[in-house]
Amino acid sequence: MVKNVRKASLPVVGRLHHFTENEVKVIREKLLCWYDAHHRVLPWRSIAATEPDRNKRAYAVWVSEIMLQQTQVSTVIDYFKKWMTKWPTVGDLASSTLEEVNQVWAGLGYYSRARRLHEGALKVVKELNGEFPNDRDSLIHHLPGVGRYSGSAVSSIALGCAVGVVDGNVSRVLARVRGIGANIAAQSTVEHMWSLADQIVDPERPGDFNQAMMELGATVCTPKMASCSACPLRLQCVAYHKSVDEKEKASITNHFKNPEKKKQSLEPSGLPDIECLTDCDLCLRKEDWDNSLGVQNYPRKAQKTQSRQEQSAVVILEHTNGKVLLVQRPKTGLLANLWEFPSIPLTEEMDHWNEVVTECLVKEFGVPSSFASSRTFVADVIHIFSHIRQTYKVYKILVDGQEKLTWPTRYQGGQWLTREEFFTSATSTAMKKVFRAADTCGQKSKNKKNRMDLEGKSSEKKKQKTISHFFKAVQRK
Ligand code: SF4
Ligand SMILES: [Zn+2]
Known part of the structure; x- marks a missing residue:
């Protein structure tokens, strides 16, 4: 059964978009x-x-x-x-x-x-x-x-x-x-x-x-x-x-x-169109109405602006005493004054950015070239800022007390922090993500190593068992 057709109580044409x-x-x-x-x-x-x-x-x-x-x-x-x-x-x-x-x-x-x-x-x-x-x-x-x-x-x-x-x-x-x-x-x-x-x-x-x-x-x-x-x-x-x-x-x-x-049913008591009669810039256009959306036809979506893609290399310089090097970002701009791991912006034009990273680590941060070039890749970490999709290519280098590190002038300063200090310092969520990625990766390779050691031992055991079994077998003869 079709429900009784009724006139909507709202609105009176001409004041649709205002309040009485x-x-x-x-x-x-x-x-x-x-x-x-x-x-x-x-x-x-x-x-x-x-x-x-x-x-x-x-x-x-x-x-x-x-x-x-x-x-x-x-x-x-x-x-x-x-x-x-x-x-x-x-x-x-x-x-x-x-x-x-x-x-x-x-x-x-x-x-x-x-x-x-x-x-x-x-x-x-x-x-x-x-x-x-x-x-x-x-x-x-x-x-x-x-x-x-x-x-x-x-x-x-x-x-x-x-x-x-x-x-x-x-x-x-x-x-x-x-x-x-x-x-x-x-x-x-x-x-x-x-x-x-x-x-x-x-x-x-x-x-x-x-x-x-x-x-x-x-x-x-x-x-x-x-x-x-x-x-x-x-x-x-x-x-x-x-x-x-x-x-x-x-x-x-x-x-x-x-x-x-259908025509008869709509015409005599017909439902009013809820829209202004004259051209109106505030009304939803008839052709834009989607019945499946109901009230969610409003508001009309604004066109989304595409977010910018950016990349940078982030290097966790870890001292043998467990501390990591943090540098302080400039006073203005994105993430102003926050502390981060040494970062090197990468652009599309850089054909050989791997070499660029090594060069920056040596020249700007004073990392010995043998350490810089043998850095370990940790993971790609993606973080979305309001209008930027940032990919961090995360690396790790273990340095000892002999290294005299420095930082480029775009940073305000640098300091070595323990793991606990890092998590309570003024660092961004993105950098915390980076550190966690390094932790997870370190844990995974530790587990892998342990597994390999265990596998090595167990295969050795297996082997030994086989040999002793063979030996016993020989003895029985
Ligand atoms: S929930 Fe929103 S769309 Fe639904 S009646 Fe209330 S104001 Fe209108
Ligand atoms: Zn209108």
Whole structure:
């Protein structure tokens, strides 16, 4: 049986991509009610909700927002707790060194964020008398690394400013609720999202409202598995109505194979198309709708930019006393100030990069040429940075106390570290991967050697047994 054809309650043509005053009121009520009942308890949220000192609130929310950029909530929780235990106030952070900050940050990735937090803390203490700025614009103006999103998040959550936020989660929710099928990354679409976010934010509870929008996107209106049946905004959602109606249309089409009957069924009470009548840059194009995707037709995917492929040789120089040589990266650029194993960038133009590596080890790091050329290949380790697919060709060289090692000027310095020191130092996840690969490889060759030794012994035993057996056999004769 085909269900009764009904008119969708949404939307009235002409206001599809905007909110009416009544919708704003309803959305605020429903979303905050849902948030109160369902939100995840997170350490920075508890501070924002209970800490009476605005400066401490702003500091905690600022740290959490910077950590959450590009990193999942589950990963951030432990880092945040460790950070707040070590530096509970902006003054504590300002009195630390960048080296200490990098150590605590190690493993979280995108290291420039740690540097900016440290710089920001110094600025608040030295230039702003220890007081955080009061609103979104001043936060953006004064704090390095704080843009429109972080400024809005910190000012609404910690300081109660009535400004909306737009991040990936909010953008997806808004695209679905308002049926926005334009390229999500286009500047005009981005601006539209911001104006919607500023319009619907609740002036009484802006921080909770913004967190509710983000929470809904993270837990209910997810990229691949929207749970519309559990969503408080279902009745206001264009994507939901459109997907239901498109399914009904398809079901009518399938039911009435006779084209005449099909026409009759669609025409008298026909389902409205949920889209603008006139040319609209924000609507999803009819030909782009895919019934199997339902609400997930929104938002339209932005074209992915291809990541860059890069290669470098990484050499683990291990002293006979077990220590390894680490060198410190430059003050700016990717992984600034972090410690790494001596690395040599390899380019496609290098025909004989094996020789280039040997030459660099000798000339730049002072490794004797016999050691440099007889280095052991460990493995290829691949690490994906945001826009770079980096392949590390990992080598190992065992050196003794006589070697006088140095490093090229592109590095800030060098030091020998024990294995334990290495894992607690300010090194990137990629370098930890490299070290583990060397460990695994070393373990494998040890096992292989042991196996070979054992096999050797057992075959010898076998042989001996055979000989003695033969001997006994001879004796018996
Ligand atoms: S109804 Fe579905 S698509 Fe619409 S906001 Fe809720 S979860 Fe997202
Ligand atoms: Zn439109």
